[in-house]
Amino acid sequence: MERRLHPVTPLRRAWAPVAVLAGWAVHDPDQAQRQLTRLTTATLLIGLAVLVPAAALYGFLSWWCTHFAVTDSELRIRTGLVFRRTAHIRLERIQAVDVTQPLLARVAGVAKLKLDVVGTDRKDELAFLGQDEARALRAELLARAAGFAPGTAREVGEAPARRLVRVPPRVLAASLLLTGATWGSLVAAVVVPPVLWLVTHSLWTVLAVAVPLAGAAGASGAGRFAGEYDWTVSESPDGLRIDRGLLDRTHETVPPGRVQTVRIVEPLLWRRLGWVRVELDVAGSSNSVLLPVAPRPVAESLVARVLPGVTVPEAASVARPPRRAGWCAPVSWRGCGLTVTGAVFAARHGLLRRRLALVPHAKVQSVRLTQGPWERRCRVADVHVDTGAGRTVTARLRDAGEAAELLRAQAERSRTGRRAARPDRWMA
16 A cells, blocks of 8 residues: 655755755855845735745655555655655665664654665665654664565564764864864864955855865864764664764664775774774665764674674785885885785775775685786785675785785685675574
């Protein structure tokens, strides 16, 4: 049976005509200013009298034309006021269902459902549903993806979760203050606009530069704090659950078996405190952060749950390139490194912001060796491993003989790893 979205949805969609006008004003501010100066009070009131009902009518009609239904084999979403679009999402292809609540949605008691589907880059979404309806539908879809029968899936409910890690707000705030990007964006936002004013004396030029810089500064500091506030990671049968957000609450799922790469990031100022950040590449998903900041032992224990059987290599076991690699990269070669264990291909790079990328052998799709003219002269080469998430991890500036042997051995490890890998299924 087809269902409609929550009745408050038209209010959200009514902003579309207004957004078009705002986009035009931002794209051509001089023309927008000239048009506004020509408007009389009567013309402005008439325009508002036409625009507001038109926006309301558009929001209502777009809501009226949107339906969704869960059948025995698929989730069907039908949208479109002028151009009709019907999405047929196979239930067994669903790998994650995220629930997000922007600030106004929290006030209204509604939520947005986003679906990660295997083989697609774009997330389909249902915005908005009632809070309880969104959670019930999420639980039903995950149960159906796990293989439960249609009649049983509604009764299963949401799988229980056990909390593993919670990032305290004070630790998150301190980590952002110790990040170079935060201070760099703040300095740029404060220094660049006055310099532009002294050079150009053009208010529009200053605003065109100052607004993006202020936005970047806010996003790197306050924006990240609000987005990563109360970051909590829990474990459940359908994967690792991530709950986060100060103003906008987000409930995400990292599905089991779909993680292709894990990166442990160590900014320079975090190392003395022993803090790291854990990032992910997940096939078919945009989820990219597992843990914004945590002590290294906590992060390593979480990595062991994401990649069962994997132990993060010790820093001493990561071998640097040969010294002659310094002729190819005089500074950065010291930050490069490689180690291969029975479970993962681990490559490190970066001096100020050190990154250690871990790729399970079973997730390697292809292996490549590249060697430029200068690298051939220095007898070094790069080895690249490609993953199912469309990303590449590179072991840079390895000895040419070592790289050739690594290429052969990694291809064999990938084949044997895929045979022994656990199935990429829910609750497997």
